[in-house]
Amino acid sequence: MKPDALRGHLDALLLATLDGRQLHGYAIIEALQQGSGGALDLPTGTVYPALRRLERAGHVTSDWSTVGGRKRRTYRLTQAGQRALQAERSAWREFTTVIDGVLGGGGKWAQT
Amino acid sequence: MKPDALRGHLDALLLATLDGRQLHGYAIIEALQQGSGGALDLPTGTVYPALRRLERAGHVTSDWSTVGGRKRRTYRLTQAGQRALQAERSAWREFTTVIDGVLGGGGKWAQT
DNA sequence: CGTTCATAAGTAGCTGCCCTACATATAGCG
DNA sequence: CGCTATATGTAGGGCAGCTACTTATGAACG
Numbered sequence: 001m002k003p004d005a006l007r008g009h010l011d012a013l014l015l016a017t018l019d020g021r022q023l024h025g026y027a028i029i030e031a032l033q034q035g036s037g038g039a040l041d042l043p044t045g046t047v048y049p050a051l052r053r054l055e056r057a058g059h060v061t062s063d064w065s066t067v068g069g070r071k072r073r074t075y076r077l078t079q080a081g082q083r084a085l086q087a088e089r090s091a092w093r094e095f096t097t098v099i100d101g102v103l104g105g106g107g108k109w110a111q112t
Numbered sequence: 113m114k115p116d117a118l119r120g121h122l123d124a125l126l127l128a129t130l131d132g133r134q135l136h137g138y139a140i141i142e143a144l145q146q147g148s149g150g151a152l153d154l155p156t157g158t159v160y161p162a163l164r165r166l167e168r169a170g171h172v173t174s175d176w177s178t179v180g181g182r183k184r185r186t187y188r189l190t191q192a193g194q195r196a197l198q199a200e201r202s203a204w205r206e207f208t209t210v211i212d213g214v215l216g217g218g219g220k221w222a223q224t
Numbered sequence: 225c226g227t228t229c230a231t232a233a234g235t236a237g238c239t240g241c242c243c244t245a246c247a248t249a250t251a252g253c254g
Numbered sequence: 255c256g257c258t259a260t261a262t263g264t265a266g267g268g269c270a271g272c273t274a275c276t277t278a279t280g281a282a283c284g
Contacts, residue, residue: 004270005207007119007241016215026261032214039210046242048263053241069250070261089215095117096208098151102144103128103201116241119270138232158271160234165270181279182232 001039010050011059012088013040015081018060022076025051051075059084113151122162123171124200125152127193130172134188137163163187171196 006013017023017031029047032040054060059081062073077085118125129135129143141159144152166172171193174185189197 001203001207001210002120004242005120005203007270008114008117009211010242013211013214024261025263035214036210037213039206040214043243043245044262045244045246045264050242052263068260071249072261091113091117092211092215094151095113096212098113098148099121099125099204100208101149102125102147102152103204116271119241122271136232137234155272155274156233157235157273157275162271164234180231183278184232 009092010042010046011054012085012092014047014050014054015059015077015085015088018075018077018081019085022074024072024074026072028075054081057084121204122154122158123166124197124204126159126162126166127171127189127197127200130187130189130193131197134186136184136186138184140187166193169196 013032014028017028017035023031025044025048028051029042029044032042051060051062055062055075058078060075061078062075065072065074125144126140129140129147135143137156137160140163141154141156144154163172163174167174167187170190172187173190174187177184177186
């Protein structure tokens, strides 16, 4: 999968990954890897700044902890993040519906 | 729909719109508008440069014509463009499958 | 005849997301 | 001691798509 296809959908992925559980950044990357069957291998330079963005936006909050001598910043959704996730999900559904319509029915098969 | 969601999928839309017919730029914009039920309203500053890109890439070719005193540059798919369209379609399918999987099953419902 | 709207194509410049590459630190293994 | 895995982060860049503007013709309206 070409990497820049994610453009504009990364927030949805991160919010969905944090839905119903709290994870630290590194674990989020692994969760996305496994949850996508290996298709998504996001670099830290993509995920960490994105999490900061989401925190600034009030969609997630974070707490520091130390596990086995290593510092972790554990993220969890806020209520606003929950709402944002719902909005992202419906936006995604609308988006795919539109693109599917054009890719499948926008060409010569368009029998109005 | 947020505008930058298109990132990386615009080529697919343009190729699909030209599949089986030839259209000039302005008509492509209108076709996308109608084909998407009004959801896609791409500005000329997005579409025209994208068409030039596709032409440079060899996916489309263009011919000038004059209709009613107005100059039109009419585009049509090349064979490479046809192949590119097929590739874009399958890439789109893969992409949606991955994202759908994460948005729907990447959270607390992930019962491995 | 002048203004405005629809048609038609295009460029210049900006923004911002995501990527590449690098820096930092600890624990465990050999 | 070096290497790998774990864990977080920044700096800088590329480029796609957007905003705003320019150019040009034909038709309609007064």
